[in-house]
Amino acid sequence: MTAITPEQGGASEPQPIISALAPFYAFARDISYPLIRATVGGTLLVHGIVKIMGPPISVFAQQSMAKRGIEPALLIAWLIFINETIGAVCIILGLFTRLFAASIAIEMAVITFFVLYPHGYGFTQPGGGFEYTLLWGLIFVAIALRGGGPYSLDRLIGREL
Amino acid sequence: MTQVHAERKLAEPTPVLPFLQSFYDAAIPLSWLVIRVAVGWNLLVHGWGKIMIGPTEGFLKAFADLGFTPPAFWFWASTAIETLSGVAIILGAFTRFFAAAAAIEMLFIFVTYWPTFSWMKRGYEYVLLWGLVCFAIALRGGGPYSLDRKIGREL
Numbered sequence: 001m002t003a004i005t006p007e008q009g010g011a012s013e014p015q016p017i018i019s020a021l022a023p024f025y026a027f028a029r030d031i032s033y034p035l036i037r038a039t040v041g042g043t044l045l046v047h048g049i050v051k052i053m054g055p056p057i058s059v060f061a062q063q064s065m066a067k068r069g070i071e072p073a074l075l076i077a078w079l080i081f082i083n084e085t086i087g088a089v090c091i092i093l094g095l096f097t098r099l100f101a102a103s104i105a106i107e108m109a110v111i112t113f114f115v116l117y118p119h120g121y122g123f124t125q126p127g128g129g130f131e132y133t134l135l136w137g138l139i140f141v142a143i144a145l146r147g148g149g150p151y152s153l154d155r156l157i158g159r160e161l
Numbered sequence: 162m163t164q165v166h167a168e169r170k171l172a173e174p175t176p177v178l179p180f181l182q183s184f185y186d187a188a189i190p191l192s193w194l195v196i197r198v199a200v201g202w203n204l205l206v207h208g209w210g211k212i213m214i215g216p217t218e219g220f221l222k223a224f225a226d227l228g229f230t231p232p233a234f235w236f237w238a239s240t241a242i243e244t245l246s247g248v249a250i251i252l253g254a255f256t257r258f259f260a261a262a263a264a265i266e267m268l269f270i271f272v273t274y275w276p277t278f279s280w281m282k283r284g285y286e287y288v289l290l291w292g293l294v295c296f297a298i299a300l301r302g303g304g305p306y307s308l309d310r311k312i313g314r315e316l
Contacts, residue, residue, distance in 0.1 A: 014315040032301035059188040138199035146192035160174040
């Protein structure tokens with residue numbers, strides 16, 4: 001471990017009670033954050049693929065945006081498609097991480113507070129409660145704060161937003 | 162965090178907008194706290210909700226229908242995990258242990274929801290995301306702004 005990253009924590013990291021686990025933890029701490037990127041990016045990508053395979057974007061804009069009074073419907077529909085396809089892949093790879101994470105976090109905030117909030121908290125509520133998109137969105141906020149992190153293309157490139 | 166700060170630049174990318182460096186220095190350690198609070202809060206809401214409502218007929222039937230028998234045992238086991246793990250993960254105390262417990266619970270629920278994906282249709286998507294993030298917390302430990310780090314020793 002040459003560079004002390006925020007994940008490795010250096011001397012501020014607690015000593016493991018079972019000291020034999022120290023080398024494992026040094027490895028595990030580094031893969032923890034890319035696992036989170038892959039988890040939230042992967043679930044988002046499924047939604048993106050479903051949208052691409054579904055009805056044309058103009059229909060999505062009409063049904064999901066304009067109907068709820070979200071305008072300009074077509075532009076926002078495009079942003080959602082980009083977020084959930086290119087954005088999701090970029091989050092997994094850690095490329096332009098902060099930009100896409102912030103964009104997706106805003107999308108999740110709108111869904112959480114303007115669309116799902118009236119349905120209540122639990123995800124099993126009719127129409128879907130807001131707990132899932134709240135959790136999902138907060139993790140994208142955390143990713144926007146953190147940036148690419150370990151095992152990311154941003155780190156490989158050496159410059160990021 | 163001063164010691165980390167000094168050597169962080171070796172691995173962290175340079176910001177395209179250099180004036181953001183000081184913001185990122187503060188934001189990067191906060192990121193892990195946001196993840197812990199988001200996950201822990203959600204666990205706590207579910208655990209505390211079960212305590213407030215109690216093991217009603219409907220709850221126990223729902224557990225039994227999913228194959229969790231005896232339902233009272235699984236009701237209280239999941240309530241304990243969600244409440245205790247929720248508090249522990251938020252505070253970052255005994256983080257690895259409680260995050261692993263929550264991840265294992267989510268794995269159980271994942272199996273019962275399989276193979277439907279969408280969270281809107283009671284699919285496994287939600288518990289998969291939740292469980293994997295719990296697993297990532299178990300790998301990472303308490304991290305910045307945690308009691309584990311204050312104590313200086315952790316599992």
